[in-house]
Amino acid sequence: MTSLDIAFTAVGAVTIAAGLLAVTTRHLVHAALWLVLALGGLAGCYLVLGAELVALVQILxxxxxxxxxxxFALMLTRAPIGPSPDHATSMLHRVLAAVIAGGVTALLLAVLVPLAGDDAVERTPVDTAAISGQLFATWVWPFEALSLLLLVALIAAFAVAAVGRRARR
Incomplete structure (x- = not known):
């Protein structure tokens, strides 16, 4: 086991833990902050694998x-900071979700672990120019669609906040 394998395992463990905390916490703002850590950890995984450009795009x-x-939308719409009883689920739903998540995890492990085998994965150098060419030539329209989606979400957050302010008056 190389130092890169150890670094990847450590960063991956932090990413998994942050992802689990992001979806299990009852505080909306805490969930968003755990999501920051999970996405940042994923960028760290990309860095360890040698995909610097993908890590940079992940962070940006x-x-x-x-x-x-x-x-910003949570703050603008005045979402509840603490636990929200409106978004609570029953114990049966939580147990069912845990069973389904465990089944999906077992299925993924059953398929992916035999593919890895006993041999270490050989790392090949990555050509950043080729990746950036694909990313910003072939996949430029999905990035533009994402920016348009973010703009629509921001306008919708303003509209929801304005309606909430008018309703309180």
Missing amino acids: VYVGAVVVLVI
């Missing part, structure tokens, strides 16, 4: 834009 697009937009 997801951490720098999407999560900031989510936090």
Whole structure:
């Protein structure tokens, strides 16, 4: 086991823990902050794998834009900071969700672990120019669609906040 394998495992464990905390916490703002850590950890995984450009795009697009937009929308719409009884679920739903998540995890492990085998994965150098060419030539329209979606979400957050203010008056 190399130092890169250890670093990938450590960063991956932090990412998994942050992802689990993001979906299990009852505080909306805490969930958004755990999501920042999970997406940042994913960028760290990309860095360990040698995909610097993908890690940078991960941080810029997801951490720098999407999560900031989510936090901004939470603050703008005055979402409840603490636990919300309106969003609570029963114990049966939680147990059912845990069973389904365990089944999906077992299925993924059953399929992916035999693919890895006993041999270490050989790392090949990545050509950043080729990746950036694909990303900003072939996939430029999905990025533009994402920016348009973020703009629509921001306008919708303003509209929801304005309606809430008018209703209180």
